[in-house]
Amino acid sequence: MRSGLIISVVALIVLSAGRGAATAQTVMPPRTPDGKPNLQGIWQAVNTAAWDIQDHAARLGVPAGQGVVEGNEIPYQPSAAAKKRENFANRLTADPETMGYLPGVPRIMYMPFPFQILQTPTHVAMVFEYDRALRTIYTNGTPHPMGPINWWLGDSRGRWDGDTLVVDVVHFTDQTWLDRAGNFHSDALHLVEHYALIGPDHLRYEVTVEDPQVFTRPWKMSMLLYRRKEPDLRLLEYDPGQLLFEAQAERERVKAN
Amino acid sequence: MSEVSDVPGVRFGIAAALAVLIVIRVAAQEKPAEMVGGCPAEPLAFHACALQKARTFNPPRTPGGKPDLQGYWRSRLTQAFSVEGVPADEPLIHDPIMPWEAAPPEVIDPADRKIPYQPWAAAIGRRGVNFTQYVDPRTTCSTAGIPRLALQDANQILQPWGDQYVLWAFEDHHNQRVIAMDGRPPVGPAIKTWNGLARGRWEGNTLVIETTNLNGYNWIDDAGNFYTDAVRVTERLTLIDPDTIDFTATFEDPKAYTRPWTVAWALVRAKEPGFELLEEACREGERSLDRIRETTGMKFYFGEPWRGR
Numbered sequence: 001m002r003s004g005l006i007i008s009v010v011a012l013i014v015l016s017a018g019r020g021a022a023t024a025q026t027v028m029p030p031r032t033p034d035g036k037p038n039l040q041g042i043w044q045a046v047n048t049a050a051w052d053i054q055d056h057a058a059r060l061g062v063p064a065g066q067g068v069v070e071g072n073e074i075p076y077q078p079s080a081a082a083k084k085r086e087n088f089a090n091r092l093t094a095d096p097e098t099m100g101y102l103p104g105v106p107r108i109m110y111m112p113f114p115f116q117i118l119q120t121p122t123h124v125a126m127v128f129e130y131d132r133a134l135r136t137i138y139t140n141g142t143p144h145p146m147g148p149i150n151w152w153l154g155d156s157r158g159r160w161d162g163d164t165l166v167v168d169v170v171h172f173t174d175q176t177w178l179d180r181a182g183n184f185h186s187d188a189l190h191l192v193e194h195y196a197l198i199g200p201d202h203l204r205y206e207v208t209v210e211d212p213q214v215f216t217r218p219w220k221m222s223m224l225l226y227r228r229k230e231p232d233l234r235l236l237e238y239d240p241g242q243l244l245f246e247a248q249a250e251r252e253r254v255k256a257n
Numbered sequence: 258m259s260e261v262s263d264v265p266g267v268r269f270g271i272a273a274a275l276a277v278l279i280v281i282r283v284a285a286q287e288k289p290a291e292m293v294g295g296c297p298a299e300p301l302a303f304h305a306c307a308l309q310k311a312r313t314f315n316p317p318r319t320p321g322g323k324p325d326l327q328g329y330w331r332s333r334l335t336q337a338f339s340v341e342g343v344p345a346d347e348p349l350i351h352d353p354i355m356p357w358e359a360a361p362p363e364v365i366d367p368a369d370r371k372i373p374y375q376p377w378a379a380a381i382g383r384r385g386v387n388f389t390q391y392v393d394p395r396t397t398c399s400t401a402g403i404p405r406l407a408l409q410d411a412n413q414i415l416q417p418w419g420d421q422y423v424l425w426a427f428e429d430h431h432n433q434r435v436i437a438m439d440g441r442p443p444v445g446p447a448i449k450t451w452n453g454l455a456r457g458r459w460e461g462n463t464l465v466i467e468t469t470n471l472n473g474y475n476w477i478d479d480a481g482n483f484y485t486d487a488v489r490v491t492e493r494l495t496l497i498d499p500d501t502i503d504f505t506a507t508f509e510d511p512k513a514y515t516r517p518w519t520v521a522w523a524l525v526r527a528k529e530p531g532f533e534l535l536e537e538a539c540r541e542g543e544r545s546l547d548r549i550r551e552t553t554g555m556k557f558y559f560g561e562p563w564r565g566r
Contacts, residue, residue, distance in 0.1 A: 032418040033320055040417060101541045102431070116435060118417035118424050120327070125415055125424055127433055132400070132452065134426055134433045136534065151536040175541070232441045237450040241540040242399050242474070249557035 029163055029197040032119055037163045037197055039117045039124070042228040042235065045110035045205075052181035053221060062180075068110070068223045074183060075216040087182025095180050100241035102131055102152035104176025105169055105191060106207045106221065114228050116235055124158055124165060129235040137167050147171050150187055165195040178209075186213040201227035293333055293523045294501030301365045304521040307495070307503035316462050316496040321420040324462045326494060329527035329534070330502065332408045337478035340364050340520050341371055341383065357479070363520040365505070372482055378513040381562045387481025391558040394475050397546060398539035400432050400451045402475025403468050403490050404506040404520070411527050413534050423457055423464065430539040436466050443469055449486055451475060466492040473560045477508075485563050487512040500526035512566060 029037040048056070048065030055072050058064040076084055087094055097103045103111060113130040122140035127133075137158040144155050149171040158167040169191040177184050194206040203225040210218040291298040296306035316324040342362030343350070349357040362370035374382055381387055395401045401409045409429040416423055423436040436457040444454055449472035457466045473486040484490075488510035495503045502524035509517045549555065 034418075038418065040419065040421075102538060116422075118415065118422060118435075120415050120417050123415055125417070125426070127424065127435055132432055134431055136426070138533075142531075145533075152538045152541055153536060173541075232444075234437060234441075234444070234454065235435060236444075236448060236454070237452065239399070239451055242397070242451065245397055245557050246559050249559050249561075252556070253561075 030200065034121050036119070036160055037165070038119065039165065039195060039197065039203065040119055042114050042116045042233055043203055043225040044114045044228055045112070045223060046226050047110060047223055049110040049221070049223060050107065050112055050179060053179045053183055054181070056181070068221045070220045070222055073219075075219055077214060077216055080184075080214045084182050084184060087177065087184060089182075091180055091182050095177055095182070096175055097177065097180065097240075100131075100239075100244045101175070102133055104172065104178075105135070105153050105156075106193070106209075107176065107178055108133055108135070108153065109205060109207075109225070110223060113238060114233075114235060124167075127235060130238050131240055132237060137165075139165075144168070144170055148187075150174075152176060154189070154191070163196060165193075167191075167193040167195070169193065184214065185209070185211045188213045198224075201229065203227070293525060294498050296497070296501075296523075298333055298523065299361045300363045300521045301361075301370075303523055304365055304503060304505065307497045307501075307523070310497040311462065311495045311503060314462075314497055317499070319416050319420065320418075323416065323420050323459060324464070324496060325416065326414045326423075326464060326496060326502065327416050329411055329413050329532050330524040331411050331527050332504075333523050333525060334360065334363070334408055337363065337405055337408045339384075339480035340478050340482060341480070355479075363522055364518060365521045366519040367516070373515045373518050375513060375515055377566075378483075378563070382477075382480070382482040382513075384480045386562045387476065387483055387558070389481075390556060391481070391562075392546070392550060392555045393479060393481070394558045395430075396549070397557065398430055398543050400475060401427075401429050402451065402477070403434075403453050403471065404492055404504075405475065405477060406432055406434075406452075407492075407504060407506075407524065408522070410537070411532075411534060412524075423466075426534060428534045428537050431537055434468075446470065449473075453490065460493075462495060464494040466494070468492070473563070474558060476558075483513070483563070484508055484510045485512040485566075486560065494524070500528065513563065 032038045047068060048063050049068045051062045052065060053069050054067040056065055108128055108130065111130045115126055115128040118125040124137040124139055126135040135153055135156055137156040139158045142157065144157055150173040151171050152173055154169040155171040156167050156169045158165055172187050172189040174187040188211050190210040192208040196204045198204050205225050206220060206222045208218050208220050293303060296303045319325045338357040340363040343357050343360045345359045347357060350359060364370045364372060367373055372382065400406060406427045406429055411428045413426045421439045423438060425434045425436060432452065434452050434455050436455040438457045441456065448470050450470050451472060451474060453468035453471040455466050455468045457464060468490045471486060471488055473484055473488065476483050488508060491507045493505045497503050504524050505519055505521045507517050507519045
């Protein structure tokens with residue numbers, strides 16, 4: 001009993017030391033000239049959250065994946081849980097992303113496409129290959145504009161909490177999903193995102209999801225974003241709406257001939 | 258004092274005659290010439306004047322020492338009906354649905370202010386096949402394209418730390434262009450994009466942007482003027498005072514034109530307090546395209562009139 005306690009204490013000390021070492025690594029991120037962590041670069045999620053943010057087995061065309069939801073459970077209200085099941089059943093046509101619409105936040109952060117972060121003293125700009133989307137995160141101390149506003153990517157205002165970029169996002173539509181599996185939200189969605197470098201090429205992304213119309217309590221997703229390091233890599237374009245129209249135009253051309 | 262001016266009746270007569278002369282002079286001028294940045298707004302005159310002003314203007318600098326073009330901008334025009342100009346007697350000015358506005362040409366070179374199309378291409382652009390048979394790609398919530406984006410609504414230039422990139426963001430259909438300033442080589446020509454892939458450099462105080470890898474699926478203006486996927490667009494942005502940019506774009510496309518040609522216009526700083534770009538979700542709210550296509554028989558564009566040439 002007593003020796004067990006000692007071992008536990010020793011283990012705790014060792015664990016704490018390990019944690020200290022990990023913290024020490026994060027003490028020195030690369031910095032911009034104004035002393036803020038330099039998050040600039042091209043990043044990409046390398047997970048399966050765009051298809052399903054929860055643990056899931058492989059489905060046709062969808063890799064199996066370990067989820068990004070902390071604890072794996074999403075605290076839906078009962079009626080919302082039924083809606084989620086309905087969304088899942090109809091996902092191949094009901095997912096707004098299949099219509100070539102902006103995929104919303106946070107989904108755009110883990111679409112399987114690269115995105116680029118650019119920083120100025122007053123802005124953190126996130127530029128996405130997917131749909132040529134742009135998130136402008138104002139870090140100039142300005143508040144959210146007065147609502148109600150329904151924006152597909154919401155309104156993002158950021159601040160630095162130590163070396164972590166904290167972004168508050170509101171003013172959403174109820175028209176975007178969180179993944180292809182039908183996880184959804186209302187226009188009351190409120191996100192708090194945390195971006196922190198945990199090494200030169202790894203960015204930890206955590207997002208707290210709050211929506212009193214859909215969930216019984218706030219819940220959290222957590223994942224890593226990886227730096228794309230290929231020389232001269234740049235963002236190209238994936239314009240889902242135009243690609244859908246192009247396919248439609250080709251069908252019309254074939255039919256006419 | 259002359260004797261004549263001492264006679265009240267004569268004095269009044271001279272004053273009245275002068276007044277009449279002034280009225281005639283004012284009436285004879287069509288309008289007072291519109292000015293922008295201390296230069297005439299008419300594109301050719303503006304550019305000539307702007308080149309002079311740029312010689313002496315010392316622009317603000319980024320921490321890295323580059324000219325600082327950052328901020329919110331708008332073109333004076335906000336719409337390109339035709340870069341070859343819209344004459345005052347143009348019937349489309351009275352169109353009940355999409356009225357055009359009379360405007361001078363934005364083309365400043367060649368001297369005739371016309372796009373130097375090859376003959377086959379002239380029949381497609383300039384309110385030809387494109388205008389009469391195809392839906393303006395911008396109407397399908399595609400991008401307005403290069404350089405038309407710099408005419409539509411407001412835009413924002415950001416020069417991020419390190420001067421490796423310039424970000425040009427556009428309110429029009431939430432568009433953006435990342436301009437690589439690091440001297441990188443171009444990507445392979447098989448990669449085609451709507452907004453092109455832009456590489457930039459500084460020539461003195463001028464930001465020079467070379468854009469290639471365009472798919473040619475956009476138009477230059479509402480009149481269906483166009484380029485193909487062989488085009489290279491070179492844009493030049495020069496501050497001529499704290500709030501005015503001299504903007505030009507030169508088009509080189511050996512498939513469609515007989516020689517390079519250039520447009521010019523002014524970009525003016527948007528100075529309203531608290532101004533920000535708003536999210537313009539286009540496709541997400543688009544509800545009329547099917548009806549337009551059904552009632553008019555217009556086709557999707559995707560470069561069909563020139564593809565395969």
